[in-house]
Amino acid sequence: MTILIIGGGWSGLAAAVRLSQRGHKVHLFEAASQLGGRARSVDWQGLAVDNGQHLMIGAYRHTLSMLEDLGAENQTLFRRLPLDIKIHDRDYPTLRIAAGHGLPWPLSLAWRLWRDNDTACFQQISRLNLQARRFKPTEDLSVRDWLNQSGQSQRLIRQLWEPLCLATLNTPIDSASAAVFATVLSTTFRARSDTDLLIPRLPLGETLPSLAERYILKQGGQISLQSRIEEIHITNGRVQGLVTQHGQRFNTNHIIVATPLAAARTMLNKQLSLPDCASFPIATVYLQYPASVQLPAPVTGMSGSLTQWLFDRRELRPGLVAAVISGPGQHETLDKKSLLKQVASEIHQHWPLFPVMPEQGFVIREKRATFACNVDIQRQRPNNRTEITGLWLAGDFVANPYPATLEGAVLNGEQTAIQLMEQLDASR
Numbered sequence: 001m002t003i004l005i006i007g008g009g010w011s012g013l014a015a016a017v018r019l020s021q022r023g024h025k026v027h028l029f030e031a032a033s034q035l036g037g038r039a040r041s042v043d044w045q046g047l048a049v050d051n052g053q054h055l056m057i058g059a060y061r062h063t064l065s066m067l068e069d070l071g072a073e074n075q076t077l078f079r080r081l082p083l084d085i086k087i088h089d090r091d092y093p094t095l096r097i098a099a100g101h102g103l104p105w106p107l108s109l110a111w112r113l114w115r116d117n118d119t120a121c122f123q124q125i126s127r128l129n130l131q132a133r134r135f136k137p138t139e140d141l142s143v144r145d146w147l148n149q150s151g152q153s154q155r156l157i158r159q160l161w162e163p164l165c166l167a168t169l170n171t172p173i174d175s176a177s178a179a180v181f182a183t184v185l186s187t188t189f190r191a192r193s194d195t196d197l198l199i200p201r202l203p204l205g206e207t208l209p210s211l212a213e214r215y216i217l218k219q220g221g222q223i224s225l226q227s228r229i230e231e232i233h234i235t236n237g238r239v240q241g242l243v244t245q246h247g248q249r250f251n252t253n254h255i256i257v258a259t260p261l262a263a264a265r266t267m268l269n270k271q272l273s274l275p276d277c278a279s280f281p282i283a284t285v286y287l288q289y290p291a292s293v294q295l296p297a298p299v300t301g302m303s304g305s306l307t308q309w310l311f312d313r314r315e316l317r318p319g320l321v322a323a324v325i326s327g328p329g330q331h332e333t334l335d336k337k338s339l340l341k342q343v344a345s346e347i348h349q350h351w352p353l354f355p356v357m358p359e360q361g362f363v364i365r366e367k368r369a370t371f372a373c374n375v376d377i378q379r380q381r382p383n384n385r386t387e388i389t390g391l392w393l394a395g396d397f398v399a400n401p402y403p404a405t406l407e408g409a410v411l412n413g414e415q416t417a418i419q420l421m422e423q424l425d426a427s428r
């Protein structure tokens, strides 16, 4: 019996790969005309860029090992750099977070925190990292309340924790879940190599999506693009099959729904009660400058400004910069031209060598980039296994320790595949 998978994002693809590896036949349906979902490539005047600048870290074990299993050489796919980030703010001295080397972990991090910043910063950051490891997930509160309880200064909240929370949870600190943020901090700072920054060298579509597609097809699986699933047939609590937008019906006893939460809710509103969770946007502004100018580092933080993070994308094209603005906020009220102008002006103010305006610019807004990772979100996330026989859930929203991330998406795809195969093995 073929296992049907709805959704060709990183989660659905991860599930399909793991099932195919064990000899199961899969058929994956994707509504869009390409694979990759929220981490895909788009065309900008003949240059493949990403629908949003993505950053991975060394702690993304599931994603990295899946890519290796698919034959990728991670050095070819990513620029892997030791953590060394400066966050610039017009009102405060520049803050620097570096993993350091030459000393055992985490002493090297502590030494660099102390050497590169003032003693108060060192003490507060160290304190929060320790508290993150001891955080009791059952006692969730907002990130802001947690930071206040921990005695973090207004400077560190604005210059470090707020941009970090937006970058990882895509949720403002007033409502973001401290439990998830604490997990992100403790996972990221577990080992030196976990803190490594992995910047894609290639457009995202050429990483996991195209490698997984090749693998699934080679194993005899099927992939149908532009095939939105309209309906899942369930009778007496058991999966029977699904119907595509073209009216084609496919029968099966096993379906994995690997769509964003809202799409899963639409398909399953009569059969399953899934939470109604808000989502937040991410805007990426690509700015093409002359090849002669470049940012001081591959990843740079900015606080107290509209722009939050800057990425040097010279490997895609010299002079290309990607600016990222996560979460809800003022940027949503600006039209694309004004947004580009403001980001360019902030870059120019910090680095006057950059012209006031780039040669060209491109704004991509993902309005529903991630689910809102609010306080108590971990209580609301559904499990991979549902109460309907043969119906499984994957996708970044499904229960896992992380916010909406590629790692959470891949982890869930794999978990669903493993649980489904265990059930198949048990029923033989």
Ligand SMILES: Cc1cc2nc3c(=O)[nH]c(=O)nc-3n(C[C@H](O)[C@H](O)[C@H](O)COP(=O)(O)OP(=O)(O)OC[C@H]3O[C@@H](n4cnc5c(N)ncnc54)[C@H](O)[C@@H]3O)c2cc1C
Pocket (backbone or CB within 6 Å): 006, 007, 008, 009, 010, 011, 012, 029, 030, 031, 032, 035, 036, 037, 038, 039, 051, 052, 053, 054, 055, 056, 227, 228, 229, 230, 258, 259, 260, 263, 267, 282, 283, 284, 366, 368, 369, 370, 394, 395, 396, 397, 404, 405, 406, 407, 409
């Ligand atoms: C701009 C942006 C920046 C981000 N930055 C980062 C980052 O730096 N690091 C990080 O780890 N994560 C980042 N994320 C989050 C990450 O991209 C997502 O968590 C991840 O891609 C989710 O994968 P998924 O497979 O769960 O869902 P999706 O990627 O949403 O895949 C679901 C797929 O299902 C398809 N679908 C929906 N309905 C149907 C239907 N009825 N029938 C068939 N197909 C359907 C959709 O078209 C989609 O392709 C970012 C996201 C965005 C948008």
